[in-house]
Amino acid sequence: MGDVSGFHFQVVAALIFMIGALGVLVRRNIIVMFMSIELMLNAANLSLVSFSREIGNDQGQIFAFLVMVVAAVEVAVGLAIIISLVRNRDTVNIEDTSQMKW
Amino acid sequence: MATSTVFVAIFLFALVLLAFAPVMTWVERKQSALMQDRIGANRASILGFKALGLIHPLADVIKMITKEDTVPTGAHRLLHFISPFIAVVPAIISFAVIPYGGVYEMWGAHVSLTVADLDYGVLYVFAVGSIATYGSMLAGWAGNNNFGMLGSIRVSAQMISYEVALGITVVGLFMIFGTLKLSDMGVLQQETFRLFGFLEHFGWVAPDTKWIDWITIPMWGIVLQPLPFFMFLTALMAENKRAPFDTPEGESEIVAGYFIEYSGMKFGLYMMGEWIEVVVIAALLTAMFLGGWSIPWLREADMISGLTPILGENMANLAAMLLAVHVFLIKVIVLIFFQMLIRWSMPRFRYDQVMNLGWKILLPLSLANIVITALGILIVQEVTH
Amino acid sequence: MRTALFWVFSAAAVLSALGVIGNVRTPINSALSLVVSMLALAGLYVLLEAQFVGLIQVMVYAGAIVVLFLFVIMLLNLRGSGAIGAETQPIMKAIGALVAGGATLWLVRTLAAGRAPWPDVDDGFGTTRAIGEALYTDYVLSVQVAGVLLLAGIVAAVVLAKKKID
Numbered sequence: 001m002g003d004v005s006g007f008h009f010q011v012v013a014a015l016i017f018m019i020g021a022l023g024v025l026v027r028r029n030i031i032v033m034f035m036s037i038e039l040m041l042n043a044a045n046l047s048l049v050s051f052s053r054e055i056g057n058d059q060g061q062i063f064a065f066l067v068m069v070v071a072a073v074e075v076a077v078g079l080a081i082i083i084s085l086v087r088n089r090d091t092v093n094i095e096d097t098s099q100m101k102w
Numbered sequence: 103m104a105t106s107t108v109f110v111a112i113f114l115f116a117l118v119l120l121a122f123a124p125v126m127t128w129v130e131r132k133q134s135a136l137m138q139d140r141i142g143a144n145r146a147s148i149l150g151f152k153a154l155g156l157i158h159p160l161a162d163v164i165k166m167i168t169k170e171d172t173v174p175t176g177a178h179r180l181l182h183f184i185s186p187f188i189a190v191v192p193a194i195i196s197f198a199v200i201p202y203g204g205v206y207e208m209w210g211a212h213v214s215l216t217v218a219d220l221d222y223g224v225l226y227v228f229a230v231g232s233i234a235t236y237g238s239m240l241a242g243w244a245g246n247n248n249f250g251m252l253g254s255i256r257v258s259a260q261m262i263s264y265e266v267a268l269g270i271t272v273v274g275l276f277m278i279f280g281t282l283k284l285s286d287m288g289v290l291q292q293e294t295f296r297l298f299g300f301l302e303h304f305g306w307v308a309p310d311t312k313w314i315d316w317i318t319i320p321m322w323g324i325v326l327q328p329l330p331f332f333m334f335l336t337a338l339m340a341e342n343k344r345a346p347f348d349t350p351e352g353e354s355e356i357v358a359g360y361f362i363e364y365s366g367m368k369f370g371l372y373m374m375g376e377w378i379e380v381v382v383i384a385a386l387l388t389a390m391f392l393g394g395w396s397i398p399w400l401r402e403a404d405m406i407s408g409l410t411p412i413l414g415e416n417m418a419n420l421a422a423m424l425l426a427v428h429v430f431l432i433k434v435i436v437l438i439f440f441q442m443l444i445r446w447s448m449p450r451f452r453y454d455q456v457m458n459l460g461w462k463i464l465l466p467l468s469l470a471n472i473v474i475t476a477l478g479i480l481i482v483q484e485v486t487h
Numbered sequence: 488m489r490t491a492l493f494w495v496f497s498a499a500a501v502l503s504a505l506g507v508i509g510n511v512r513t514p515i516n517s518a519l520s521l522v523v524s525m526l527a528l529a530g531l532y533v534l535l536e537a538q539f540v541g542l543i544q545v546m547v548y549a550g551a552i553v554v555l556f557l558f559v560i561m562l563l564n565l566r567g568s569g570a571i572g573a574e575t576q577p578i579m580k581a582i583g584a585l586v587a588g589g590a591t592l593w594l595v596r597t598l599a600a601g602r603a604p605w606p607d608v609d610d611g612f613g614t615t616r617a618i619g620e621a622l623y624t625d626y627v628l629s630v631q632v633a634g635v636l637l638l639a640g641i642v643a644a645v646v647l648a649k650k651k652i653d
Contacts, residue, residue, distance in 0.1 A: 004493045006605065007598060009535065012497045014594045016504045016524075022587040023508030026579060031514045031560060035507050035521050038552065042528055045544075053535045056606040061540050061613060062621055062629075068540075068547055069633045073640035075552045079559045080647035086563050087650075092514075178515070222615050225542045232550025236522070239554065243515065243561055251561060258558050262551060282615060 009050035017043035030082055030092050034075075041071045111217045114202050114427065118385075119194065119378065124159035126377035129438065131155065134446045162370070169366035174246055177363065181244035186364070186371035189237025192230045193378040199223040200385045201285040203395045203426030204402055206419040215395075215423065216285050223284040224276075227386060228269055231341060235261045237375070238343065238350065238360055245363030253359025257343060257350035260456055264340040267464035271333045274475035275390060278326055287323070288394030292401045294318040303485050320398040323391035330471055331391045333464055338383045339441065340460065344376060346448040349456055384437035385430075392433050395426035402426070493534055500527035514565055518556050525549040537613045 016039055023036025045064040052060025086092055132155060135142025146157040173182055203215035220226055235258060242254030276282060279290050297317045301307045307314065324331045340347040350359045361372050388394060396402055402422055409418035451459070506520030525548045532541035611617050622630055 004490050008493065008497075009531065010598045011595055012500060012531070014591055014598070015501050016528075018587045018591045018594075019501070019504040019508060021590075022583050026583045027508060029514060031556065031565070032508065032510075032517050035517055035556065038521065038548075039504050039507060039524065042525065042548070045540075046528055046531060049532055049535050049537045049540055052537065053608070054605060056608050056612070058613060058617055058621055061537050061618060062626055064537075064540050065543060065618065065622070066629055066633055068543060069637065072547055072552060073636055075555055076640050076644045077647070079555055080644040083559060083563065083648050092563075092565060178513075181515070181519075222538060222542060225539075225546070225615065229542050229545040229550065232546050232554075235550065235554050236557075239557060239561075240519075243557075251564075255558070255561055258554055258561075262554055265551070 006050050006054040013043045013047040028094050030094050110213050111215050115197050115217050122381045123378050127159045133442045137446050166367045166370040171366045174363050176246040178244045181240045185237050185241040186368045190371050190375035192234040193375050196227050196230055196382045199226050201288050202430050206423045208416050208419045219285050222282045224282050242360035250360050250362045253350045263460040264337045268337040270468040271330050274327050274471050284389045291322050291393045292396045293321045322393045342379045346451050349453050384434045388433040395430040496527045496530040500524050514560050522549050522553050539615045539618045
């Protein structure tokens with residue numbers, strides 16, 4: 001692969017991770033925050049797979065596969081929580097669910 | 103990969119696709135007419151030639167293209183525009199891994215009759231099929247219509263439920279064949295096994311009996327895994343949203359469900375996608391379960407080496423290639439006929455019956471099939487050593 | 488050719504990630520940008536010789552997880568509730584973008600230290616067979632634990648999303 005090295009893939013992963021983190025911090029819509037969390041997980045996966053290729057070992061890919069399994073479970077449970085939350089509060093603004101803040 | 107010409111494969115791919123898609127409308131009309139004891143559509147004619155109703159697909163296309171393309175107010179314009187394409191494109195690109203035949207050496211060229219012979223061919227079809235969910239799901243949402251939304255929710259639930267059963271049903275077949283490559287499966291299905299060979303292994307018959315060697319059965323997928331063939335067919339038909347699984351389309355309940363706000367050629371694209379998917383289902387089942395491009399009990403390598411002294415190597419390969427393509431297409435046509443038969447005989451399932459079938463019947467059966475297949479493989483390996 | 492593909496997929500991934508967080512009209516637009524991002528990442532995985540992971544990315548992430556997101560958005564009928572309250576203030580966005588940009592630059596500077604050429608890997612690297620063999624021999628315990636986790640997730644999702652039967 002010409003002039004593209006592992007460094008380039010890491011930069012892409014870092015960019016996507018930062019964009020996801022920015023989304024979690026700035027956005028107030030529950031669903032968009034959850035999607036930003038998925039972006040962060042994907043960026044971590046990209047980093048893992050890229051390192052796996054650099055080292056020549058497939059452990060990174062297996063780790064990435066198991067991260068995907070965990071992400072799938074987390075999405076299922078998280079969306080179930082979001083459904084009950086929105087049904088009860090009738091809002092998707094996360095600032096309206098702050099009853100337990102001091 | 104050495105010099106490998108895929109031009110023949112691409113030509114076949116285009117031929118099958120472009121030829122089958124409009125002919126399927128004709129097949130649907132005429133076969134349903136035959137089954138229901140009526141004549142079917144036979145009015146369209148060019149200069150007085152009716153051609154058994156084959157002009158009707160042309161008339162349909164002209165009608166659909168010249169219809170007004172309505173976009174309702176309040177609709178999401180981008181989604182409304184691209185949803186038909188998202189529904190059709192996965193069906194078309196699934197053809198990339200279907201093997202019309204094996205690999206032939208003709209006139210110095212290495213001709214492979216598969217457009218893209220991927221190592222993970224079947225996984226590619228599943229991955230692409232899971233993208234097709236979006237085409238139907240976004241269509242109902244994009245139209246800003248309550249009936250459309252209802253159809254969308256039903257269709258997304260149905261499609262993702264049957265994707266689970268789809269993947270697990272064929273794991274038994276992968277375990278036996280040991281490969282995901284569709285052309286390798288086609289080659290492996292040309293082997294035969296002796297039906298009564300176990301008598302010899304257990305010592306119940308003398309080791310030199312001749313009649314045991316005469317009774318052989320080709321190792322087709324449907325012979326090795328009969329129940330998964332029907333489960334896979336069921337799951338694929340549910341993915342395709344054709345009757346009896348067309349609750350999302352609910353023609354009598356929710357007024358065409360998720361494509362209620364589509365008119366003209368966009369609606370035509372959805373219908374085309376469904377019919378192309380019927381051909382994809384038939385081709386996939388043929389390649390995996392019905393022996394692909396080979397005639398039973400006739401190994402292709404034997405045939406080519408047998409014909410080479412008579413016709414020369416190039417012509418022998420060419421003859422084998424033509425035979426393979428014809429056999430494959432005949433099997434595909436038989437399966438298309440079978441699917442149309444099912445579509446026009448069974449009433450539509452209720453939504454809870456569809457979910458029940460997917461989760462409570464297909465999933466446990468496919469898991470049990472994996473366990474039984476694994477046991478079977480272990481037993482056969484123990485006995486034949 | 489592969490370099491060009493890398494740039495195309497990377498640009499698509501980063502731009503659609505920006506589309507996920509920067510979309511102010513409806514959550515559906517964010518979800519669609521997420522799909523494009525997942526597909527672009529799957530392309531990057533295939534470029535990294537990780538074919539099995541790339542296919543599973545399309546099948547699981549783009550084909551099931553984002554479908555779940557869209558399903559929930561449709562179920563709750565969230566039309567046009569994209570940007571709410573505090574998000575529309577430009578000061579917040581500017582500060583957020585500055586912090587994110589700074590963190591990225593710092594991360595990139597740390598990463599720029601190591602730049603080794605890639606080793607050659609044999610043909611079986613990253614194929615389904617290799618991953619399957621490793622998963623079911625060396626990492627079989629992880630697979631079992633993942634199975635139990637999935638079961639717990641299924642039960643939890645069913646219990647949480649049920650309407651109360653009074």
